[in-house]
Amino acid sequence: AVTHVHQFVIQEASVKRLCKTQHVMTVNGMYPGPTLEIKNGDTLSVKVINKGKYNVTIHWHGVRQMRTGWADGPEFVTQCPIRPGGSYTYRFTVRGQEGTLWWHAHSSWLRATVYGALLIQPREGTNFPFAKPDRQSTLLLGEWWNANPVDVVREATRTGAAPNISDAYTINGQPGDLYNCSTQGFFFSLIKLNTVVVPISSGETNLLRVVNSAMNQPLFFTIANHKFTVVGADASYVKPFTTSVLMLGPGQTTDVLISGDQPAGRYYMAARAYQSAQNAPFDNTTTTAILEYKSAACSSANPIMPRLPAFNDTPTVTAFSTSFRSRERALVPAQIDESLFFTVGLGLNNCPPNFNASQQCQGPNGTRFTASMNNVSFSLPSNFSLLQAHIQGIRGVFTSDFPAAPPRVFDYTGNVSRSLWQPATGTKLYRLKYGSRVQVVLQDTSIVTPENHPIHLHGYDFYIIAEGFGNYNPKTDSSKFNLVDPPLRNTAAVPVGGWAVIRFVADNPGVWLMHCHLDVHITWGLAMAFLVEDGVGKLEAIEPPPEDLPICS
Ligand code: C2O
Structure with a gap:
């Protein structure tokens, strides 16, 4: 296997589109950014140098990052951002994945122009199937x-x-x-x-x-x-x-x-x-x-x-x-240790009492848009990354009480009371024991509007064992589970006004964001994170953080 060394300079460049010139953030002046091509089994070492004016991080979307969660990239989740003038080297090995992934900025909306392809060719000495x-x-x-x-x-x-x-x-x-x-x-x-x-x-x-x-x-x-x-x-x-x-x-x-x-x-x-x-x-x-x-x-x-x-x-x-x-026989866990039910959807919050109506709170009927999973609107910390807080035992950065189910059962595809439109903000994680077998039902809600939500889990691929419309019914819908050859994905398009059921084994310790990949929804809080504990063996624990890991203060 080979180590590919790259340098990504985050810098502003002028790009002319639709007859107008914009100054946008780029990698090495390119929009879209460079294509990285490797083989399954290879290692990437990408030094990101921030010469732009915004904080930035880079996420390697879909790369499993086995025990290398420090290289995953979402800001304030696995690292503090790379400040202007700073740098950080992402180093990780791609194992067992072949096909197409991509990389993108995971900070504000920079990924609109800071993104590129990651092509993973078949492992050395093998071919496509x-x-x-x-x-x-x-x-x-x-x-x-x-x-x-x-x-x-x-x-x-x-x-x-x-x-x-x-x-x-x-x-x-x-x-x-x-x-x-x-x-x-x-x-x-x-x-x-x-x-x-x-x-x-x-x-x-x-x-x-x-x-x-x-x-x-x-x-x-x-x-x-x-x-x-x-x-x-x-x-x-x-x-x-x-x-x-x-x-x-x-x-x-x-x-x-x-x-x-x-x-x-x-x-x-x-x-x-x-x-x-x-x-x-x-x-x-x-x-x-x-x-x-x-x-x-x-x-x-x-x-x-x-x-x-x-x-x-x-x-x-x-x-x-x-x-x-x-294509291969799927390794879907047949038994599960954790049965979770997460609603995914929008919400509306009241505006602060002394807001200026013409300036702020221009959402529907004097509210502002929000979004949640299980009525928790996710907010990121700003002094530490969640992973750093977890590994170093820093208290007060997050709580481990993300609910396993919504606050109450309701008609997810119907009109609901105002209390369910108004999620509370929180930095809540759901703790998983190393190796636990997890099932998550992802249920779209009709709060504000039903919508197809692309739900992405960091650090894992999961099997999508079923999907359907309406309210998920545990009694009848479990008969539709495909435990034989369901697709392995990192992003599930949850049907509009419907649900999808995913399964994975928590074999990658760290803190892993799960969120809607519509960026406006993550902006509004449609996210949560799993904290996967270390296992007992050395190979079941996250690696120590790299020395150049950006810190916040
Ligand atoms: Cu492709 Cu959290 O992102």
């Missing part, structure tokens, strides 16, 4: 604002209102040529520069690694006239299945094979919103890239446009998400 593709292309779906994303979230936090929606979706940082500057007097010929071109040759197979790195929007993705064979998700292989459309929640990745089996030409690939929240404004634009047969590279014909599902096409989402099966 399918015929070796002729080429591989990475497609990072993103979201772009004609504003500084940090200002967008600061304004939302100040007013209590929903943040401004984005101005465009992007593929590898480009909105694509459905946008043009011609109405603003720019040369039409510049437009093509805004479009990513993915090459293919007739008869060839291309492995597309698709990542939803958007901030706040689940996305549909499709290519005109080409079918996808899905072979992996979240760096685990799945039993191949074919589909013409993908849906990815933010945080999720999907690996698909496409064949150059169509007449040589140019075909649009396109992404746009899957919008399950009701009566909420959303960015309804479409981003495109072009799949181009090499022999058609000089063709001037317009690419063929695919048909995308309707914005609210939940049946297509369900058909897709329930098609995943793990």
Whole structure:
């Protein structure tokens, strides 16, 4: 196995999109940031040097970080942020994971522009469990604002209102040529520069690694006239299945094979919103890239446009998400030690008594938006990281009383009393013994709106053993559990107005955030953290912290 050494300089750069120049945070001046490519079993050592003006951390989304929780990255959870002028080296080994993951800033809304792909090729001396593709292309779906994303979230936090929606979706940082500057007097010929071109040759197979790195929007993705064979998700292989459309929640990745089996030409690939929240404004634009047969590279014909599902096409989402099966025999715990039930949803809090109505509290009916799990709106500490407080036994930073179930049973998909709209803020962790077998039912609520929530767990992959709509019923729904070949994921798209059941074994000691990967929801508190205790053996304990671990004061 190899150690790959990289340097990430966090720095401001000017980036021109949608005919305007913005100054955004980047890694090494690149937007999106550099692609890291390794093999399963390799080690990464990435020195992050903060030359920007904000605190920052980098998270390696989906990397299990076995016993290396200090390298996970969420600010105030596993480390204090890297201050401007500071640096920190993330060092970890990828074991047993193959496929596509990604990395992103885990501090304020910096991940809007500070993100990139992490490609994990098969372990040295092994191959894909399918015929070796002729080429591989990475497609990072993103979201772009004609504003500084940090200002967008600061304004939302100040007013209590929903943040401004984005101005465009992007593929590898480009909105694509459905946008043009011609109405603003720019040369039409510049437009093509805004479009990513993915090459293919007739008869060839291309492995597309698709990542939803958007901030706040689940996305549909499709290519005109080409079918996808899905072979992996979240760096685990799945039993191949074919589909013409993908849906990815933010945080999720999907690996698909496409064949150059169509007449040589140019075909649009396109992404746009899957919008399950009701009566909420959303960015309804479409981003495109072009799949181009090499022999058609000089063709001037317009690419063929695919048909995308309707914005609210939940049946297509369900058909897709329930098609995943793990490729290997799954190691799902058949018995469980911890049976947990977490609600995931929004809420509304009253405004402070002396607020200035025109300045603050611009949420619905004089309230401000909030969000919670089990009616606890998660708040981060600011003097220590949770992991440091746990390992060093520092008191008063968190409590270990995150509830195993909501404060009372209610109709999660119905209207509920005001007391359940108003979660209380807390820094509550749920303690797990090393090796315990955990089941979590994730139940969407209809408080404010039902919505598809991409729930991400740090430090673990989990099996999604069932999903459904309505209120989860422990008596009847447990008969639907797939304990044979459920998919292994790090992010579960919990169905709108429904539920998903996940299982994992708590074999990675540390403090691990679980949160909605819609960034606006984590801003509002849709998060909690597990504290997984050390086991008895040396290999069952977290490693000591690195010497350059940033501290807060
Ligand atoms: Cu991809 Cu906590 O994040």
